Amino acid sequence: MKKFTITLIALVLLSNALFAQFSFDPSVPANYEPVTVVLPPSPLKYQVLFVGGVDQVKTTATYGNAAGTYPAKQWHDFIGITPDPSNPSEFWVSVNHEMQQKDDHIGDGGGMTAFKVRRDANTDTLVVINQTLNDGRTGKFFNVDFANTVGETGMNCAGITGPDGRIWTAEEWGVANNTAAISFLRDTANFTINAPEFPTMNGQTIKKFQNLNWMVEIDPKQAKAIRKQYNWGRQQFEGGAIANDNKTVYLGEDATPGIFTKFVADVAGDFTKGKTYVYAHTKSPKWIEIDNTNLSKMLSFNANAIAVGATVFNRLEWVAVDRLSGKVYIAETGRDNLGNSSSWKNAIAAGAPAAQHHTERATAFGTTPVSANYVDYYGRVLEYDPATENVTVHIEGGPDFTTANVPAAQYPSKHLSNPDGLNFITIGGKSFMIINEDMNGNTYGRMPDSKPIICELWLLDMAIQNPTVNDLIRISASPAGAEVTGAIASPDNKSMLINVQHPATTNPGVYANSLTYVITGWNNLLTSTNEPTFGDNDPFKVWPNPVARELNFNEVTDAAIFDMNGKMVRVFRNTQTADVSGLTPGTYIVKNQKGDVVKLIVQ
């Protein structure tokens, strides 16, 4: 303690001599000749479409309560899009609610909301339009009825938008017994399957919790569920995709170990009849059938898959098909201490091999996939090529850091962590992968300086062979505390619809709720933005980035922004970029610590 004080006193004396200014002098030099920087509006427009907890959904009569109008559930995740063939300016949107909650009117468990939008020809914005459904409900937003159709759902995470716009919702969060379900389900009595399309299962009675964790087809136009896909297995589903043939379904399981599943329909478009396979890269053929008429095999799908030697992965999230190439992409989100996971080790010991890329990666680190020091902090996006039946890494997360805390000074400008949502958008005739992050943590470089988690949305040009993290294009970031997810292109590729899930309630206004927002104008993006180059001796230069609503400086500096009355409105320390999105349009003065000034016009 004494030493502490002495050190400080010595430094006080020293520091008097070195006096520097902490504060910014708001006055402008007399010879001030304004260099003016204009921050034009972004070519991309933002619009909030659907706010959880605020927008009201039309419900059906449920649990003895009459049909009515109630606030939508929160925790938006997947977004499904269903084009309207008879009207190209309109399409249906269905949004998953991952939050599971008892609700007297919407129904218990998770849920979904469906609505229809029309593109306004003058403004290009999307407008939610009124509909009247067959069951008599009239309004804008509709609760998808599960409680009165196929039974309640668990967490509705991702799902499937089929090639013709059919929609499935995926129930995640493995529920192991009825006790685990009683906090969000009022009725845990045994459940009798009512599904004549699956004759070997129809009429059988299962425990209520066993009716959770399926893929569930819904009708977005009538806002009701159609069926639980009892023939695709009960898994901790995160996502899936249907190939261009409208017969082959690829499914990902968000578990450690997670299994990669395929269903092939006998007839295109009829997903009630066909065969179910699991992927096993060491076997020949690589797809092994699991009898999907056998209810008990479907109920314990993961165990049966491991028993036949299925390849094990580390948390498979969304699956997406690049419609232009027909290849399948899967987000493998990762889990920190993979080699320590007993379920992972047990599966491999039981003869279910780790995916090839895990073996290769572990070897590169001088270890094995089942060794306690085998870690998987960032995950990756995998590619499955139906022609070769091989799963390879398309883009690896990272870059790798070996220390938990990575200082901002050493932080790379781009870092991909824990990819989750996956989709494609076509811009200028080219296919781009949309990658949504959902971070498992803030350590090992997932965030600089272990800052609170902020998830990002990336684009990746599919023309790039062997892409790396540096090829990613940053699009958007979530509000503090939130996961960014669900991103999907509108049928006309003009807009991207994106969900923000569970933001911190300290975010301003509607941004404290889960919400669906839209970025429109992708069709107007013609050129890429290039950073101007500056010499080291250049004076203070400010470069606007209209897309991102941020200022870039030619040097790392302290900077303050003043309004025209000389009132300091923002201070940035020790940075090269400044987020000015909170400033109301107008004229400002930007000043660096040396006193150089620039006039800024925010439009």
Place this chain on the structure above:
Amino acid sequence: MYKLILSAVLFCTLMLLASLREAPAPTPTVAAVRTAYLHGLDSFSVQIDHFYIQIKSDANPVAWKASFKRLRQAYKQIEFLFAHLDPDNARDFLNGAPLPSIDRVVAELVVYAPRGMQAIASLIYGEEPDQQALLQLTEDLRRLFPDIKATQQNMLFTDRQVLEAIRFGIFRITSMGIVGFDTPGYNGAIAESAISVRAMQSVAMLYLPYLPAKHRLLADSIQQNFKGLIGYLEQNSDFDSFDRLRCIRSYLEPLYGQIMRLHLALGIETMELTTNKAQALVYETPSMFSAQTLNGHYYAGIGSRVEQPIVVELGKLLFFDPLLSQNNERACASCHQPQRAFTDGLPKSLSMHKKGDVGRNAPTLINSVFADKYFYDLRSDRLESQEEHVIFNKDEFNTTYYEIIDKLNQSSTYRQMFQEAFGKAPNAQDISRALTAYVRSLVAFNSPVDQYLRGAPIELEPDVQAGFNLFMGKALCATCHFVPTYAGLVPPYFTENESEVIGVPINPKARQLEIDPDLGRFMNGRPRDHAPHLRYSFKTTTLRNVALTGPYMHNGVYQTLAEVVDFYNKGGGAGLGLDLPDQTLPFDHLNLTAGEQKALVAFMEALTDTTGIVTIPAKLPNCELKPEWNARKIGGQY
């Protein structure tokens, strides 16, 4: 629909992620603080190693305690900076409460056993400390700290953060340090506070030379108050007899204001200028005990919006209007009656159909805006969604927004007021906004105790003085009911609500006591709250106006404050013999004398202030289209 610019949401991260090629030289003050801070981090690291060796090599609890004391001293040198620069790690790994915690990040429910120095303290000051368990906790600390330290060594902080750290540090000493929050089971709270204050003092002194000459008096006061505070803490280190009332009024409260004035006088920016986000604390408020200490806008989730008086007025009418309920008889004010500090005097509120109750006791709405979560089970994030639970609940309002909107439209007064307030006809979002604006206006921080702590020239009754000191000291109340809200809103950042397992029985007079079967937070429907240690856990509600809000507890089983004090004095449910391993109160008797119990009640009664917020509208708007509704009762029937 909401054609808002989303830029506030988008891209806010880019700043964080920008590569920092070369940083400008820090100011001399930051350079000096940094040197001392790095030295302090090293010393703490060395003390962790020493403590580890001590535990490993020696089975002597006396030696452990001596070594632990040195470890704590080293931590207290750096705490004010460390806990400000890295609050998550401070709480998660080093100095969090010795209770299980839930991983805030991973998708699944992960519960961690207690960890960090407080868990260690609970062991070594408990009976028959388990050396193996102790060793494990110490090994974890030793393994984790290098990474935490490495982050801090690379942290580029600014003068703003240093001054904030001192100011939040003063609040931390007031609300947690001297009440013994982080010194479970041992008499170290005051001595450790003294070390912490000394560290803050030496850093504050660095800044005084830069004060413009006109602020000479401020510099002198800061010096004198630090000196006085340190002297007072060092000369009165006994926990039970420490006079917290005097310490706060004479030193801590004045310093809290003076550090802010120092910050502004130096021309250093405040946090508000560096971010788009609202802050929980109003930095420019000089007092820790005023209605402006905390920022209502932050909690209501509506950014920095200041509501117009018409919005509050409209919200007030809606609050007292029974048209909001399905049968036009029940208003918000039915269960939240102004004269009872917005409670209803019943153990549990009556259900709408007057058959049975709604399940729990009605809490006060005064100062209720200052919360991160709502309801006894913390199920709702915001006031707006709290209100919805009432509107839709079959036992409460049993209605929908659409029914309410239809009814409001029968009144030209309501239609005009919505038009004037929002430029729109009555609609769900604005009903909710108006109600929230009114509830948010129910703020009162001017009880005699507040006035006294702020230094007003008034006297407090001796019983009230003694009661405050017991509350903040021997009776351990303030380790859960934190000042200044006297609720579980955790200082000094006020962004999180705690809940506690205290074990309230169904009927305290029963021969065979049984715990109230309400599982509280465990059953609130949030997957991450479905953790075994959160069974029977309830929100720690405010004690402001507690004299008016009886009966007490979530089930209203205690009629008087004396009964409540008796319950805590006996060690809560577990102390009364219930099998409740996850109880978060000490199980043992607090050994409060009859006089001390009386003083505690006297103090709590002095937390009353409802000035200016209990008025009732003179009249509800007429419904021209439904004249039969015009006779409805203001505040509803009950």
